[in-house]
Amino acid sequence: MLDSRTIDIVKSTVPLLESANTALTEHFYQRMFRDNPELKDVFNLSHQKTGRQPAALFTAVLAYAKNIDNPAVLSAAVERIAQKHTGFAIKPEQYAIVGHHLLETIKELAPDAATPEVIDAWAQAYGALAEIFIGREEQIYQGNESKAGGWRGTRAFVVKEKQAESEQIVSFLLTPADGGAVADYLPGQYLNLHLDSPVLEHKEYRQYSLCQAANGREYRIAVKREPGGVASNFMHDQVRVGDTLQVLPPAGDFFMEVSADTPVVLLSGGVGLTPMRAMLDQLLSQGHQADVHWLHACENGAQHAFKDDIQRRRQAHANLNTHVWYRTPAENDQPAEDYHAEGLMDLSQVKDAIIQDGAHYYFCGPLPFMAMVKEQLSAWGIEDARLHYEVFGPHQSL
16 A cells, blocks of 8 residues: 555656656666567567557556556556456566566656656656556456366467458367366457567467357467568467467457346457457357347458358347448449448448437447447447447557
């Protein structure tokens, strides 16, 4: 428990943090990777180059400083970050390294403001936050280990199938090398891979959405090839059927939990359909009674992953309704057969069908897409408790 004096000092540094903005976290990462290069094998360096990771960390640090007297308001963010951390196999001792570089960064960037009193307050504040994360992550590690078919750390899985789902997306079916069962998961969660190969400059941890319902035997993930993406290009170009990958247990705070009579609307843009497919798979396999709406937007038919699978399911399940938007259809894309509308997703075209009492809405895709979905549904009176979304990459919010 932090005392009032410590809380007051930390909150007094908020203007300093705001003026520094992401320069604070950019300096922090440069410092940490310089002195502890082994952590390059833990952090996603692609997110460092794009600036997403420093921006996400700055947002988290600033939010903590502003709410240090009421950390409960940060519980959702803490859970999301803790879930991500377990996918990187973060260890308690690594928090000490991060804390050291954070304090040294404050001293180096603001030497006049970084009085011994300020540094001591931030040391206590960081220590309290680290304890929260360490405790929650240990709970997750133990929970994964105690599940039927569960484990802790990495486990060897064999690539049983590798299948092109679109021009950019490939799915991988993974089975445990030891022949044992695998832990169940909630639809919407992701699988963590630890990639270690001579062709990679660093070890890479990546999280890919599980795209089928849990069955206790195997996992299926889908990977989109990203321009310049170290891990995605490795998965597409180097990983073959029969290869072994090191896998950490499923994780994630974005998942579907609904009753059989709850209408469900699944909305996706691009590769955001991967967690939606797991949700759809579970709903249909469990004989969901209420309406299910599958709304998807992508560039064209060549980018439309799982198209044939969704069409087959639509024919087999009377309560499944689908609507697809192609932004720029190709010449061979057939209206009413491959897609229903041209352009970006326009929810007004399906408003009468998807606005139902008690319906829950799950959406995933690029940030502008999700912001549009959330804004439109909120404008129609859908309360936040019925809106659920996933942001790929470093923690961000809409």
